[in-house]
Amino acid sequence: MGDKAWSLSSAVLAGSGTIAVRVKDAVGKAGEPFERAYRIDTTLPSVAITSNVSHLKDGETATITFTFSEPVEAFSLADVSATNGIPSSLTQTGPATYTATFTPTQGFNGPAEIHVTAGSYVDIAGNTRALTIDNLAPTVASVTAPPDDTYVADETLEFTVNFNEATTVTGTPALSLIIGAQTRTAQYVSGSGTNALVFSYTVQAGDVDTDGIAVGTLQMSGGALSDLAGNIAVLTLNNVGATDGVKVDAPVVTPPEPEPEPEPEPEYTAPEIVENFAAAGFAPSSDKALISNITLPDGAVAPNPAFETAMKLADLIARFQAGFIDRDGLIDGVADLAAPTSGVVLSAYQFFTGAVPTQAGMAWLIDGPDNPNDLTDAYYARFNEVNRFINFAVSLGMEGEGRAAFEAKFGALDFQASVRLAYDMVIGLDAARAAGVDVDAALAWVVGQEGYFDAFAGSDLGGKAAMIGYLMQAGFEARVGRYYDASRGFLEDAFDGTPTYGVDLVGGQHLGGEG
Structure with missing residues (x-):
């Protein structure tokens, strides 16, 4: 390779080790040996992509984290692509970690993905992170009513409000009911994080409705209903199940007046x-x-x-x-x-x-x-x-x-x-x-x-x-x-010493009366 340069081509190196070289001049005199450590790296770096949120909507962003299996060089925003949104602000936060900001496409609803270009800094398959962009508020798909029956005091009326997507409950939302001429409230019981929220009302004395109760409105009552992206639910009730056969018969039962204590009989000699x-x-x-x-x-x-x-x-x-x-x-x-x-x-x-x-x-x-x-x-x-x-x-x-x-x-x-x-x-x-x-x-x-x-x-x-x-x-x-x-x-x-004289004792049934 020249008078002062040389190469080694016949040796097979693997793993890691040390190469020692001693050189001689033209007359055969050897110099001091020179050593150099080596490491043979045949593993391509890989990357894991994570997001701080799984759902987001207009006006919100996601923080995307890229974690490499080893430090890499020259990783840039050009190596990142996305569908239905734009990555930006790539920043190195550690020897092998980077973060970027993902902004969803305005008005879009559906899945979004963030990719690192295949063959750039990952294995040949590349790496992807999926997100869901959700700008739609949850809506009520239907309301399931209790079975037809006549319910009495202390029995339970249970209603299921079915949303079109998983809905999270905070606080204590309620469902109003019309029972006879009275407005009653079914309280939230269970179902947060699912499509089906359950509300329950216990019949009380005084509730009477012989021709079927009615479902009123869904009320926040200091609580909140939202989807995983934080969209506040629309409270309009759609497709409410029939309640004509859901009747209530729990009249107030007035206890009978206690029998008056009998007057003590006089004790006569x-x-x-x-x-x-x-x-x-x-x-x-x-x-x-x-x-x-x-x-x-x-x-x-x-x-x-x-x-x-x-x-x-x-x-x-x-x-x-x-x-x-x-x-x-x-x-x-x-x-x-x-x-x-x-x-x-x-x-x-x-x-x-x-x-x-x-x-x-x-x-x-x-x-x-x-x-x-x-x-x-x-x-x-x-x-x-x-x-x-x-x-x-x-x-x-x-x-x-x-x-x-x-x-x-x-x-x-x-x-x-x-x-x-x-x-x-x-x-x-x-x-x-x-x-x-x-x-x-x-x-x-x-x-x-x-x-x-x-x-x-x-x-x-x-x-x-x-x-x-x-x-x-x-x-x-x-x-x-x-x-x-x-x-x-x-x-x-x-x-008792109280006889009555000179009066009619037979209610007119005598010669002077109408009898």
Whole structure:
């Protein structure tokens, strides 16, 4: 290669090592050896391309990083190409790293790529980085509604809002619903980062919609919906599933008012109970009640009804105070015992005069010191209960203050019609049927006694009065009918010391009323 230059062509070198050279001059004298290290590099450099983002839109840029497998020389922007965007500002940031800025093509939507030219600084295949340029906002493709059903309180209505691309949720967006006349809110539940966002509403008391709910609007409610490029979603709801069959029935159930605490029953002593009943005209505490037998007007001696009543009342009171019978049981028993006295007076005067007597009138008729024929005297001791009712009815209807009204109402009626009218007034046809009475048979039987009643009273009109007295007693015996109920109610008030005198107790079902 010349006098001072030489080359080595026959040796095969590989890997790395040291080459030593010693030279001689023309006379054969050798100089000092010269050594040089070597490394044989047959591997081409490679490059990895990365981006700080995977999606971007107008106005945004991506930072592209080129990382070589080893330091390279003379790498420039001319070695970089791109589709659907422009690379710029190539800068070396390290011995084997470079960065560049990628700006997407304005208004483009779709994929973009950054390349390093094949065969330049990479292997023969080159190297590529793909990006997505997205300038389109996510839109609602459809809304899936709950299955058709009628939903009740505490059941869940679930809706799925399906977007045309993956959508990210921040905060708590909501979906409004129209249930009946009320606007309710379904809250976001799940689905961020996917196409399907789930919203849920729990039915509450007061929600009622019998013809199908409606979907309202999608609301941000302080949250946000965006795609991976950051485009804010369009909230318009498209293709909303049918909700005609999604019904709600959760009315507010008002709890019943608690039953008022019962008034405590007054605690009366036995003498107080007797005194209360005596004040109402039922007089078992009079001196007459102390005598077991009584002398009748014809001189015969018979058991004294007032004495027997006093004994039975004492037994009732003792059983009541011992707890064997309750208040109602006591009043039922007293109404039975008082039928021949208070019951007779209350019923007969109520029917023929339109009102019960005054307190003084009750006392005079039942136990009047100046009345020789009151209901506890010897005169009435010979009468059984039914005859007492009949006697008072005939007296008031034929001779007393009720005659004119009685004759006006019943005088022109035949006996059968009189029986039906009186039965309805005294007992009540409907009340008797409700109590299980065969009313038709009862009416027929009473009609069949017309001869007896006429003979007892001595006239057709008097027979009708006697029939009415009989019906009054029959009601007491069966514990049924408005006249029995009125007398029992009077005695119940008497138990508490509050009986009412001189008033209508049967709602107009008497000669002076409309019954």
